[in-house]
Amino acid sequence: MKVPLSWVREFVDVKASAEEIGTLMGVRGLPLEGLTAHGDDLVMDFEVHANRPDLLSMVGVAREIGCAYRLRFPPPKGGGYIPEGWNPDQAIPITIEEPELCGRYVGATADVTVGPSPQWMQDRLLACGIRPISNIVDITNYVMLELGQPMHAFDLDKMIDGKVIVRRAKRGETMTTLDGKKRTLTPDMLVIADARNAEDIGGVMGGASSEITAATKRVVFEAAYFAPSHIRQTSKALGLKTEASTRFERGMDRTAPPRAMMRALELLQRTGAGRPTGHITDVYPRPHQPKTVKLERARISGLLGMDVPDSEIDRVLASLGFATAPHEFATAPHKGVPYLEITPPPWRVDINRQVDVIEELGRHYGFEHLPTTFPGVEQAPPPSDPRIARDRKIRTALLAMGFSESITFAFIEHAAAEPFLAGQKPIAIANPLSEKFAVMRPSLLPGLIDAVSHNRRHGLAAVRLFEIGTRFSPSGESRAAGFAWTGLATPDHWGGARRAVDFADIKGVIEQICAMTLGTAKGVPCDFTEVETPYLVSGRAAMLRVKDRAIGVFGQLSPAIAEARELPADEVYVGEIDLDALTAASPVETLRTSPLPRYPSVVRDVSILVADTLSAATVRGTIRSAAPDTLLQVREFDRYQGKGVPDGNVSLSFRLTFQSPERTLTDEEVQAGMDAIIAALIREHQAVQR
């Protein structure tokens, strides 16, 4: 709201500079957003909160400034006063068909000579960002800025039968508005019509056919009250926001139209633009109903945590136009307790409850008086969301494994989401900012892939990124950890060879997370199976299952996706773990420690040749089922194909650890175990021992 300093000083004798006013009003709830010079005047641009339509006027702003500076604010009359000389003769034929939508309509006729308005008026309008149009239109805008009440003027000679009818638009009725656009109206909209046609979209914008022109001789001025929610709907439906609609949709003062009309007629005569005919009609089917709010003094400090002195309560409320009357509660439980009955002025549509009045007292007495205290603790705080601690643990592990933390947008391109949808419909956004943010991510990987691509394109050779975040599906939200790794696993170093990341690296990450969350060493089985999925290379894609629950998928990113996301040709490995599923699969019992082994372990290696189609897991299974109970661990430590190994075969080397909790194992025992294992390998897999 642009407010020229000179204009506000017409109402309140504030000596402070515009900057000083801005600083003080900032802590009184009316922040100054900008200050510009306009000719000799300074224009203060205040940010008016959505609940204070009364501040969209010079008078409203002056009242706030007056209260803040403890100045007397004229007019001295109470809220909703009737202006001097108000004496409507009801001679103009005005009909309100929809009193719920238009609670008051004041019309006054005048004979006019249309021309430019005086320079001082034009200057003020321009300072407030409103283009001067003609003396008549300028008067309506001037009054709106000064008093807050939007006004309109019709060319009376263009109103058929001189009638003013406030009615709903007819189905399909059209009207050309003042901005030159032809608009099709609906019965949800209110119009001001003559005997035949809609001439104005009530409270929003006037019509072109009854517009004031140079030829206009007689006008009818309008000052009305329109229902806020109705104006809001109409304005939204038409996509048309005006100075008038902005005010009406937030709620105007029903008592203001007579004051606005008298002011308009006064300006008409003073500027020589015309002469009132004396005919005024005031149709007022839904009069202002004063609200009252009970204010208990104890509640003020109960809510604010500071006492507001009685003198300040009286000063602030009087200054803002609130009427107060002392009372006592007549009935239990508060019988005999004094309270103030507060009647807010009719322009204060925001005051409905006691707390609203307390806010007025707090802000005008000053929040700077607030002491610094702390809320008392009534009970031990309940535990936090367990996901927070879990996610922190996963985050710490991934950081330690060299992955950097990333955060990407939860909405992504439809095409990027497609390979991850697994046959489900994407969750699309109805009004996305752009196609890049069209659907909610079904996976964290598309965002991570783009982040990897960004880094690769900016010259980073080795990129390891992870994200812990929410995935969206038609059946619900789930928390996941995604990670992506490309480039070198071992960087260039003077002491050794570089190595590019491969499948075993990304699997190792998954294995580590499983070990630390599931305690796989304690026997929670992790099953890895090959999967086919559109975003991973076939034959280099695996799924992790724990207790038959799918926990994660990982492998080499499909080169087609890598290329589509502008990644260089290097292999990219990605993985994603469903953290909620991981939590569900995690053992619930608390940790119990085991005693350390008291007897030494025995380590034996065995190397065999088997068909290279045989999976390590199968061989490991054969070893385990043939082995005695004393076999503690089986670990592949070499896999070799090439010279000395027949085509179609592979040399596998296993390191077997035997141990008993009860005694030292003998060589014979261990050898017997090894013999049984080797026999089984020969029997089951035609293995040849090397």
Add this chain to the structure above:
Amino acid sequence: MGIDPSIGPDQARALFRTELAEVRDRAALQALRTRWIGRHNSWIAAFMDALKTATPEQKKALGKGANELKKEVEAALDEKSAQLAATRRPANAVDITLPGRVPQIGYRHPLSLVRDEVIEIFTRLGYQVLEGPELEDDYHNFEALNMPPDHPARDMQDTLYLESALTYSDRPLTLLRTHTSAMQIRHMEKNSPPVRLVAIGPVYRKDNLDLTHTPMFHQVEGLVVGRRITLADLKGTLSAMAAALFGSATIRFRPSFFPYTEPSAEVDIQCFKCKGAGCQLCKRSGWIEILGSGMVHPAVFEAVGYDAGEVTGFAFGMGVERVAQLKWGVGDIRLFYENDLRFLEQFGS
């Protein structure tokens, strides 16, 4: 090879000094020692032999000179020996100036750092920390927060809507939550007072990407409800948070408007850079706006079935990105979502 004893102690001294200066290692030092003061075939031995045939006067003069020289040589050799010991390197020595094999460790994301810091502060103050759903229904995001349909305040937060409602929740989910305040309602519906929580997570608004806006950003929401919770309690709590986050405990409340709080206040911290004197960071005002807050509106309590006559409460909401921008001087908010490792590495691990 022997040294001619006839050169006498003075010339011998000069020769020794020259030879000593050329010694670079222990082997050469040992050779030098043998050559000059060894038991056999050394200069001193030869000189002593030569003295046997000299006159008593010559013996007295030269003998004294030879003994002095011997002592001097011994001292010089010991000193050199100590010098060599100090610079000696064993055969398996490494060049410790070569770079080490640095284990790879990931970098933290700044938003996650702020998040952890906030969680730490409020855990210390006895709050429970909660997270909530990111897709919401109209009731929890707006209506229960005193924003009925057609309420002008809905314009304050331009909402992103789903193309079709999701039905897995108790009410149809139609939008991306515009604030973490929706979490307040969900918590109060299920729990009776007192309440002392912070909710944290991503929120979404239809804001174009620019230096200070992204369509997704993160919010910290605080809510305390109890029998005697006041605006002054909010001030204390927020100044404790400001002190922990920015090292500036001086805050001020500016009256504002939010539909779900009354009174409402925007909160500024005194500029931590200029201590309120006015600088570029605080746009010469001495104050930096960091969050919105207020006393929970009675209509919100009514929506969740709390007795607004019995309890009061405060609430606040703060942008995590804004805190990170202020704290670390990040001019462009979009950097938080690019995940450029050159940016992330500046925050360490």
